[in-house]
Amino acid sequence: MRKLPEEATDRAAWLLPLLAAHGLATATSLLPRGPLGRECWVPFLQGTRSERLTGLLVAAVEDGTTHVTDDQAEELSEVHLAALGRDLRMERATLEVVTTLEAAGLDHRVLKGPAVAHLDYPDPAQRSFIDVDVLVRSDQWDDAVAALTAVGGHRAYPEPRAGWDRRFTKGTTFKMGDFCEVDLHRTVVSGPFGLSVDLEALWERPDDLVLGGRPLKVLPPEARFLQACFSAAVSDVPPRLASLRDIAQMGLGGKVDSGRLARLTRSSRAEVVVHRAVQLATASLPVSGLGLLGEWVGALRPGVLQSRVMASYLRSSDRYLSQCLGGVWGIRGTRDRLAYLRGLALPDRRFVTDRYRGHMDRWYQAACRLVRGHLAA
Amino acid sequence: MVGGTSVLKAETRTSWVREEAVLWRGLGTGVVILPPGSDTPSLLSGSAAAVWRLLAEPVDLPAVVDRLALEFGAPEHEVGPGIARLLQQLVKLGAVKARRGEEAA
Numbered sequence: 001m002r003k004l005p006e007e008a009t010d011r012a013a014w015l016l017p018l019l020a021a022h023g024l025a026t027a028t029s030l031l032p033r034g035p036l037g038r039e040c041w042v043p044f045l046q047g048t049r050s051e052r053l054t055g056l057l058v059a060a061v062e063d064g065t066t067h068v069t070d071d072q073a074e075e076l077s078e079v080h081l082a083a084l085g086r087d088l089r090m091e092r093a094t095l096e097v098v099t100t101l102e103a104a105g106l107d108h109r110v111l112k113g114p115a116v117a118h119l120d121y122p123d124p125a126q127r128s129f130i131d132v133d134v135l136v137r138s139d140q141w142d143d144a145v146a147a148l149t150a151v152g153g154h155r156a157y158p159e160p161r162a163g164w165d166r167r168f169t170k171g172t173t174f175k176m177g178d179f180c181e182v183d184l185h186r187t188v189v190s191g192p193f194g195l196s197v198d199l200e201a202l203w204e205r206p207d208d209l210v211l212g213g214r215p216l217k218v219l220p221p222e223a224r225f226l227q228a229c230f231s232a233a234v235s236d237v238p239p240r241l242a243s244l245r246d247i248a249q250m251g252l253g254g255k256v257d258s259g260r261l262a263r264l265t266r267s268s269r270a271e272v273v274v275h276r277a278v279q280l281a282t283a284s285l286p287v288s289g290l291g292l293l294g295e296w297v298g299a300l301r302p303g304v305l306q307s308r309v310m311a312s313y314l315r316s317s318d319r320y321l322s323q324c325l326g327g328v329w330g331i332r333g334t335r336d337r338l339a340y341l342r343g344l345a346l347p348d349r350r351f352v353t354d355r356y357r358g359h360m361d362r363w364y365q366a367a368c369r370l371v372r373g374h375l376a377a
Numbered sequence: 378m379v380g381g382t383s384v385l386k387a388e389t390r391t392s393w394v395r396e397e398a399v400l401w402r403g404l405g406t407g408v409v410i411l412p413p414g415s416d417t418p419s420l421l422s423g424s425a426a427a428v429w430r431l432l433a434e435p436v437d438l439p440a441v442v443d444r445l446a447l448e449f450g451a452p453e454h455e456v457g458p459g460i461a462r463l464l465q466q467l468v469k470l471g472a473v474k475a476r477r478g479e480e481a482a
Contacts, residue, residue: 077405087402088400088410088418089418091411092411125404211400212400214398
C-alpha cells in the first residue's frame with residue numbers, strides 16, 4: 001500500500017478512493033480513524049461532494065470506521081442533506097416523466113441513478129445522482145419526444161436530420177422547468193458503442209422498482225452493470241469514483257448473472273468496455289477483486305476493432321468527430337450505414353447554421369480537425 | 378389542541394401510516410422527506426424521525442406514544458400531546474394519512 005502523502009490536499013485526494021471502497025466485501029484499506037485536520041478535511045469534503053460520495057462518508061462515520069469532529073459532522077450533514085434533497089427532487093421528476101410516457105402509452109425503463117441507488121446499494125442514501133434518465137424504444141422515439149414537449153419540455157439540441165434520432169442518436173436532453181434536465185435515451189451510451197448495443201436485450205427481463213408507491217420498470221442487473229461499465233469506461237474520462245464504486249458494488253452484489261452478462265456483452269460488442277471498466281475499478285479502488293465476475297472479466301480478450309473504437313472515446317481532441325466516424329462500425333447493415341453517413345454529411349440546414357456558415361464550412365472544419373489530430377498523433 | 382389520556386383513548390380507533398407517495402431517505406438518525414405536492418424536502422429529526430420510522434405500517438396513537446416513551450425514556454403523558462401534534466403536522470404536510478376505524482398494527 002502506498003504511503004500517506006505529506007501535503008494535505010494530496011492526502012485528501014489519496015483518501016477518496018478509500019472512501020469509495022467503504023463497505024465493500026473485498027476492500028483492503030479502511031479510512032483513517034480520524035478526525036482529519038482542518039487543512040485535509042476541507043479538500044476531502046470538497047472531493048467527497050464532487051465525486052458524489054457523501055452518502056458513503058456518512059455511512060463510514062455512522063458505522064464508526066472514521067471519526068469526525070462536531071463541526072465536521074455538521075458540515076457533512078449539510079452537504080449530504082443538499083445531495084439527498086436533490087436526489088428526491090430527481091426521483092419526483094422521474095415519476096413525472098414516467099407518468100407522461102405512460103399516459104402516451106409508451107414503453108420505458110428508468111435508468112441509472114434511482115435504479116442503481118435503490119436496487120444495488122444497501123441504502124439509497126449512499127448513491128446520489130444529478131439527473132433523470134429514461135430509456136424509450138427506438139420506434140416510439142418520436143412519440144416520446146412529442147409527449148415530453150407537450151408537457152413543457154425543451155430540447156437542448158435540434159435533430160440533425162428528420163428521422164435521425166430514432167435510428168442513430170443516443171438520446172436527447174430536455175430542459176423541464178427551471179432546474180431539471182431529463183435525458184431521454186434511445187440507447188445507453190453515445191457514439192459507436194451506443195449504436196452497437198443490443199437494444200432488444202435491454203428490454204428483456206426488467207427489474208421492478210417501487211418509488212413513491214409507484215411500480216417502475218428498470219433494466220435487469222446485467223444491463224445495469226453494462227451501463228455502469230459504459231459510464232466508467234467511456235462516458236467520463238477520467239471516471240468519477242462513484243461510477244467506479246458502482247462497478248464494484250454491482251460486481252460484488254451477487255445479482256449479476258455472469259452467463260447473461262456474457263451474452264449481453266457479446267451481442268453488444270462491448271467486451272472491451274466491460275474489461276476496461278472493471279480494470280479501472282480494481283486499479284483505482286483498494287479492493288482485492290470482484291469475485292467470480294472479476295475473474296470472468298479478467299479472462300476477456302477484446303478484439304482489435306473494439307479496442308480501436310475504445311480509443312476514439314479516449315482521445316484528448318476530436319473525440320466527437322472520431323466517434324461519429326466510428327459509428328459506422330457500430331451500425332449493423334449496409335443500408336443503415338449509408339443512411340448514417342448521409343445524415344452525418346448532410347444534416348438539415350437548420351442544424352448546421354446554428355454552428356457553421358454552411359455545409360462546406362462544416363466539412364472544411366472537420367477536415368482541419370482530422371489533419372490536426374493526425375499531426376498531433 | 379390535542380392532549381391527555383382521553384384523547385389517546387379516542388385515538389385508538391384511528392391508525393396512522395405514511396403516505397406511499399412520499400419520497401424519502403434516511404440521514405443518520407433523521408429522515409429527509411419530500412411529500413407529494415411539495416417542492417422542498419423537509420428534515421425530520423429526533424422523535425419526529427422515530428415516529429416516521431414507526432409509521433411504515435399503520436399504528437394507532439397510543440402505540441406510537443408507548444414506543445416513543447420507551448425509546449426516549451419519557452413518561453407517556455408528557456410525550457403524548459407532542460406526538461399528536463406532530464402527526465397532525467405530518468398529515469397537513471401530506472406525509473402521513475389517518476385511517477379511521479381500521480385496525481392498527
